[in-house]
Amino acid sequence: MAEQRIDVKKTYKMYIGGDFPRSESGRTYKAFDSDGNLLANACQGSRKDFRDAVKIARGAFGGWSSRSAYNRGQILYRIAEMMEDRRDQFMRELGPIGFKAAEAEADINAAIDRLIYYAGWTDKYQQVFGSINPVASSHFNFSMLEPTGVVAAFAPEKSPLLGLVSVIAPIIAGGNTCVILASEEFPLPSISFAEVLNSSDVPEGVVNILTGSREELAEHFSTHMDVNAMCYTDDLPKGMKKMIDENASLNVKRIIKRPVKDWYSEEAQTPYFVTDFQETKTTWHPVGY
Amino acid sequence: MKHPDFNQTIPIDEVGVTERVARLNSRSIKKDSKVQALKLALSMIDHTTLEGSDSPGKVIQLCKKARQPHPAIPDLPTVAAVCVYPRMVSVAKKELKGTDINVASVATAFPSGQAPLFMRLEDTKFAVSEGADEIDMVISRGAFLNGEFSLVFDEIAAVKEACGEAHLKVILETGELHTLENVRKASDLAMHAGADFIKTSTGKVSPAATQPVTLVMLEAIRDFYYKTDKMIGMKPAGGIRTAKQAIQYLVIVKETLGAAWLNKKYFRFGASSLTNDLLMQIVKQETGHYQSLDYFSND
Numbered sequence: 167m168a169e170q171r172i173d174v175k176k177t178y179k180m181y182i183g184g185d186f187p188r189s190e191s192g193r194t195y196k197a198f199d200s201d202g203n204l205l206a207n208a209c210q211g212s213r214k215d216f217r218d219a220v221k222i223a224r225g226a227f228g229g230w231s232s233r234s235a236y237n238r239g240q241i242l243y244r245i246a247e248m249m250e251d252r253r254d255q256f257m258r259e260l261g262p263i264g265f266k267a268a269e270a271e272a273d274i275n276a277a278i279d280r281l282i283y284y285a286g287w288t289d290k291y292q293q294v295f296g297s298i299n300p301v302a303s304s305h306f307n308f309s310m311l312e313p314t315g316v317v318a319a320f321a322p323e324k325s326p327l328l329g330l331v332s333v334i335a336p337i338i339a340g341g342n343t344c345v346i347l348a349s350e351e352f353p354l355p356s357i358s359f360a361e362v363l364n365s366s367d368v369p370e371g372v373v374n375i376l377t378g379s380r381e382e383l384a385e386h387f388s389t390h391m392d393v394n395a396m397c398y399t400d401d402l403p404k405g406m407k408k409m410i411d412e413n414a415s416l417n418v419k420r421i422i423k424r425p426v427k428d429w430y431s432e433e434a435q436t437p438y439f440v441t442d443f444q445e446t447k448t449t450w451h452p453v454g455y
Numbered sequence: 456m457k458h459p460d461f462n463q464t465i466p467i468d469e470v471g472v473t474e475r476v477a478r479l480n481s482r483s484i485k486k487d488s489k490v491q492a493l494k495l496a497l498s499m500i501d502h503t504t505l506e507g508s509d510s511p512g513k514v515i516q517l518c519k520k521a522r523q524p525h526p527a528i529p530d531l532p533t534v535a536a537v538c539v540y541p542r543m544v545s546v547a548k549k550e551l552k553g554t555d556i557n558v559a560s561v562a563t564a565f566p567s568g569q570a571p572l573f574m575r576l577e578d579t580k581f582a583v584s585e586g587a588d589e590i591d592m593v594i595s596r597g598a599f600l601n602g603e604f605s606l607v608f609d610e611i612a613a614v615k616e617a618c619g620e621a622h623l624k625v626i627l628e629t630g631e632l633h634t635l636e637n638v639r640k641a642s643d644l645a646m647h648a649g650a651d652f653i654k655t656s657t658g659k660v661s662p663a664a665t666q667p668v669t670l671v672m673l674e675a676i677r678d679f680y681y682k683t684d685k686m687i688g689m690k691p692a693g694g695i696r697t698a699k700q701a702i703q704y705l706v707i708v709k710e711t712l713g714a715a716w717l718n719k720k721y722f723r724f725g726a727s728s729l730t731n732d733l734l735m736q737i738v739k740q741e742t743g744h745y746q747s748l749d750y751f752s753n754d
């Protein structure tokens with residue numbers, strides 16, 4: 167009986183609004199291991215999938231941004247807990263795409279630690295980066311940070327787990343919602359990370375993960391008027407960079423470029439990744455003397 | 456005119472209705488046809504505010520939006536009408552002077568209709584005297600469900616008389632009628648009693664307008680037209696929020712009644728948030744970029 171059993175393979179789908187849908191276009195592409203063997207089919211997300219994801223991220227923004235900072239921290243911590251629980255799954259998925267056992271373990275450890283790092287920052291960046299400002303009139307003047315809104319991002323191409331987590335964590339720690347395009351070459355660990363998110367008290371729609379082609383989606387990521395910021399960390403082709411910059415001017419989208427070479431290094435985690443997606447609001451409050 | 460016997464029930468094939476709607480929804484309207492449909496839908500909107508918190512300021516804002524839906528595209532069609540409570544009719548009338556946008560007023564103790572008939576008639580007369588071009592009345596659903604069809608018929612006829620020159624839209628509140636047979640019967644009853652339009656819902660009861668209900672009402676309108684040569688209008692209201700839904704409704708109308716009904720004289724959408732979604736889609740078609748509500752005015 168045992169030797170006749172047929173493996174049940176996982177279908178890797180996208181993560182939109184807390185669901186795992188296929189692309190509305192019905193398209194897929196092949197994901198290979200480092201030896202060129204077929205691992206699985208991944209969904210090739212379309213502009214309409216992106217549009218749907220943005221709509222859902224916008225809908226989730228109000229609720230997520232008004233959670234208390236402490237609660238957002240708890241939820242980030244919960245993601246780390248769930249990831250800890252799924253180490254084996256990630257080990258199995260990182261192995262075939264070129265991670266040696268020790269490297270894969272280091273990648274998973276660093277990803278979990280990164281979540282804890284930003285979980286800690288959720289209720290601290292306000293104190294550190296907000297300010298009370300001296301003014302020459304009878305006003306109490308203070309500046310506070312508020313989340314930018316819906317953030318679209320390209321996850322790093324060569325770091326499908328640690329890189330992805332390092333991009334998502336600071337965005338949501340600051341109360342934003344996001345639509346992320348996973349690594350095109352290695353999409354599978356990113357979708358497994360979506361399963362972690364889905365079981366971690368992260369409200370649906372706060373993180374949405376698409377798989378597909380940057381070349382195809384860059385235009386829509388950068389032109390969508392309801393996207394308030396866009397972020398990428400890889401060195402993009404020159405033409406694509408220029409197009410993104412130009413398109414961003416349509417609604418004065420924030421374009422955040424963070425060229426991180428080494429996701430294990432100190433430059434890969436900083437509270438400035440949180441403040442990249444924050445707007446400063448300054449209040450003049452009249453006071454009498 | 457000889458009226459049908461309203462104690463007889465016309466059977467409706469619910470599965471058939473649902474399937475026909477599903478098949479019509481699968482129709483793909485793209486590019487130029489889509490732009491045309493979006494603009495047509497915009498011109499058919501009864502731009503509505505029916506809240507207890509309505510104030511003259513809110514109604515003025517609503518009227519400004521009705522006159523010029525999106526200033527960045529000045530040559531857009533205006534909406535068909537602005538729909539308000541009777542107390543707000545004079546405000547809207549003044550704001551819309553010099554345009555061909557109608558002022559519609561709900562009346563007859565909207566949304567429940569649970570007031571004595573003389574008060575409902577006074578409500579109607581007040582709205583008309585304030586200048587309403589169209590009256591949206593509600594039927595007595597309780598009496599209808601009780602089988603008191605003559606009573607409901609007579610009430611509609613009385614309101615029609617109170618309307619004078621104003622057009623009468625009869626709200627069936629299909630969400631409270633339970634079956635498609637009842638929807639059909641109420642539609643027939645309203646049309647025979649003098650309705651110029653039949654309308655699905657108040658927007659205060661869930662479910663509001665649905666496509667199967669709309670199809671049944673459109674078929675009632677078609678049969679009434681065959682019988683009497685009179686064209687009655689249709690107004691689905693409540694729950695229609697997206698441009699995509701609106702286009703689906705237009706397809707259902709076109710396939711059931713034909714192009715003669717595809718104008719604001721015979722078809723309306725009762726909606727408030729639909730306007731902005733249509734505008735966003737029109738701008739998307741023009742620019743190629745997905746739009747954000749941040750750049751469209753409220754109401």
